Amino acid sequence: xxxxxxxxxxxxxxxxxxxxxxxxxxxxxxxxxxxxxxxxxxxxxxxxxxxxxxxxxxxxxxxxxxxxxxxxxxxxxxxxxxxxxxxxxxxxxxxxxxxxxxxxxxxxxxxxxxxxxxxxxxxxxxxxxxxxxxxxxxxxxxxxxxxxxxxxxxxxxxxxxxxxxxxxxxxxxxxxxxxxxxxx
Amino acid sequence: xxxxxxxxxxxxxxxxxxxxxxxxxxxxxxxxxxxxxxxxxxxxxxxxxxxxxxxxxxxxxxxxxxxxxxxxxxxxxxxxxxxxxxxxxxxxxxxxxxxxxxxxxxxxxxxxxxxxxxxxxxxxxxxxxxxxxxxxxxxxxxxxxxxxxxxxxxxxxxxxxxxxxxxxxxxxxxxxxxxxxxxxxxxxxxxxxxxxxxxxxxxxxxxxxxxxxxxxxxxxxxxxxxxxxxxxxxxxxxxxxxxxxxxxxxxxxxxxxxxxxxxxxxxxxxxxxxxxxxxxxxxxxxxxxxxxxxxxxxxxxxxxxxxxxxxxxxxxxxxxxxxxxxxxxxxxxxxxxxxxxxxxx
Numbered sequence: 001x002x003x004x005x006x007x008x009x010x011x012x013x014x015x016x017x018x019x020x021x022x023x024x025x026x027x028x029x030x031x032x033x034x035x036x037x038x039x040x041x042x043x044x045x046x047x048x049x050x051x052x053x054x055x056x057x058x059x060x061x062x063x064x065x066x067x068x069x070x071x072x073x074x075x076x077x078x079x080x081x082x083x084x085x086x087x088x089x090x091x092x093x094x095x096x097x098x099x100x101x102x103x104x105x106x107x108x109x110x111x112x113x114x115x116x117x118x119x120x121x122x123x124x125x126x127x128x129x130x131x132x133x134x135x136x137x138x139x140x141x142x143x144x145x146x147x148x149x150x151x152x153x154x155x156x157x158x159x160x161x162x163x164x165x166x167x168x169x170x171x172x173x174x175x176x177x178x179x180x181x182x183x184x
Numbered sequence: 185x186x187x188x189x190x191x192x193x194x195x196x197x198x199x200x201x202x203x204x205x206x207x208x209x210x211x212x213x214x215x216x217x218x219x220x221x222x223x224x225x226x227x228x229x230x231x232x233x234x235x236x237x238x239x240x241x242x243x244x245x246x247x248x249x250x251x252x253x254x255x256x257x258x259x260x261x262x263x264x265x266x267x268x269x270x271x272x273x274x275x276x277x278x279x280x281x282x283x284x285x286x287x288x289x290x291x292x293x294x295x296x297x298x299x300x301x302x303x304x305x306x307x308x309x310x311x312x313x314x315x316x317x318x319x320x321x322x323x324x325x326x327x328x329x330x331x332x333x334x335x336x337x338x339x340x341x342x343x344x345x346x347x348x349x350x351x352x353x354x355x356x357x358x359x360x361x362x363x364x365x366x367x368x369x370x371x372x373x374x375x376x377x378x379x380x381x382x383x384x385x386x387x388x389x390x391x392x393x394x395x396x397x398x399x400x401x402x403x404x405x406x407x408x409x410x411x412x413x414x415x416x417x418x419x420x421x422x423x424x425x426x427x428x429x430x431x432x433x434x435x436x437x438x439x440x441x442x443x444x445x446x447x448x449x450x451x452x453x454x455x456x457x458x459x460x461x462x463x464x465x466x467x468x469x470x471x472x473x474x475x476x477x478x479x480x481x482x483x484x485x486x487x488x489x490x491x492x493x494x495x496x497x498x499x500x501x502x503x504x505x506x507x508x509x510x511x512x513x514x515x516x517x518x519x520x521x522x523x524x525x526x527x528x529x
Contacts, residue, residue, distance in 0.1 A: 036415060046416050
């Protein structure tokens with residue numbers, strides 16, 4: 001089983017490594033371009049379509065500090081692919097080193113149950129759920145900024161905080177009326 | 185100027201968009217420069233058409249001249265109306281020797297033999313294609329210029345594109361074409377669409393092909409498409425493979441703008457969870473239509489992004505390969521373990 005493990009490699013100095021997993025491979029590219037522009041810290045971005053990651057890159061791959069699953073709510077395949085990829089992550093990642101990012105939440109063709117399903121998944125794994133707008137560069141910039149905040153903590157570059165502490169504040173919670181029918 | 189000419193002119197003026205009208209009239213060259221200057225093209229179309237009718241009556245233009253105008257417009261703007269393709273098969277020995285003059289003579293004479301009282305205009309376009317406009321009439325009535333058939337043929341190629349042809353006149357036209365191009369048979373090529381340029385480019389393979397090679401990227405430096413060193417794709421090889429296979433199936437660069445493809449399925453229903461439907465013996469008939477502003481690019485993107493599985497299924501890759509967009513799909517003769525579908529004419 002080729003699990004991705006959070007602590008089996010040594011960290012680099014003043015570097016943060018983030019893995020963006022997206023089935024469509026679209027938004028991750030613009031996010032990556034914005035993320036690497038960060039000056040204070042060296043951000044290295046790895047892009048993948050799904051997990052497991054190929055074995056050939058195991059040696060050259062640095063320690064991944066944060067894994068972000070980008071789910072497009074208009075596509076069922078996107079959600080299924082993200083769910084299938086979760087199996088290939090070591091459980092150690094779920095202590096604050098995994099984040100879900102959702103795009104197209106306001107799109108007209110989104111089926112209502114899917115956002116709830118993503119929410120429930122994020123709640124069960126104690127992960128934050130971020131909403132992103134992927135059509136404009138401003139959307140990419142603002143999502144990148146939010147990811148950077150979490151990334152800096154997850155890679156240990158913020159003193160007196162760890163990913164687990166932060167996840168207690170950022171993790172997704174389920175609203176009490178999630179099982180009530182919505183007003184659409 | 186008689187009634188039919190007036191009506192044709194009025195219909196034309198309505199059909200041609202305002203910006204193109206002046207240009208087309210200049211090309212037509214049947215009105216003097218003074219007459220053309222006197223028309224005010226900022227008026228409403230109805231007013232313009234009244235003026236033009238008056239001018240044409242002044243210069244005694246007949247319906248033949250107006251038909252010329254229509255032909256000029258259609259030749260310059262071929263991407264309208266519905267074009268159907270036919271393919272000439274079994275060339276005779278002298279099929280290669282057919283040149284424009286011979287073709288014109290033979291076509292006109294064969295058509296006249298079959299049917300009297302039609303109006304035929306043949307013109308050679310700048311890109312070496314032969315355009316034919318036929319207004320059909322029968323023994324009793326005059327040729328109907330309002331529903332003219334247009335035929336486009338590139339000499340020495342086996343393809344003919346036809347628009348606005350009624351089933352009554354179809355056998356006549358096809359016979360005349362076959363005889364005048366010295367072939368033995370003509371058949372439906374199962375390719376139709378609105379954009380003539382797209383159909384032509386698809387059949388004449390005028391797009392960038394990708395040929396399968398054993399060593400796809402001999403120079404590693406060529407593939408440094410990601411600019412930043414800090415960004416790295418984990419599954420780059422798989423992604424490059426998908427790109428390559430999509431390119432091999434559909435081609436690189438800009439693809440001909442085919443807009444629809446229709447698959448008529450006559451296969452047995454296959455769904456393990458639905459017993460009642462699967463138990464039937466007769467084929468389940470249904471039609472699947474794909475439409476898009478550029479269908480081939482959409483398919484190529486589906487294959488390269490992983491939405492469609494690679495290697496690309498022959499159902500989709502045979503659209504550019506065979507140059508057709510209408511398929512009838514039936515099952516193989518069923519054997520115990522055969523599950524494959526096969527395309528048939």
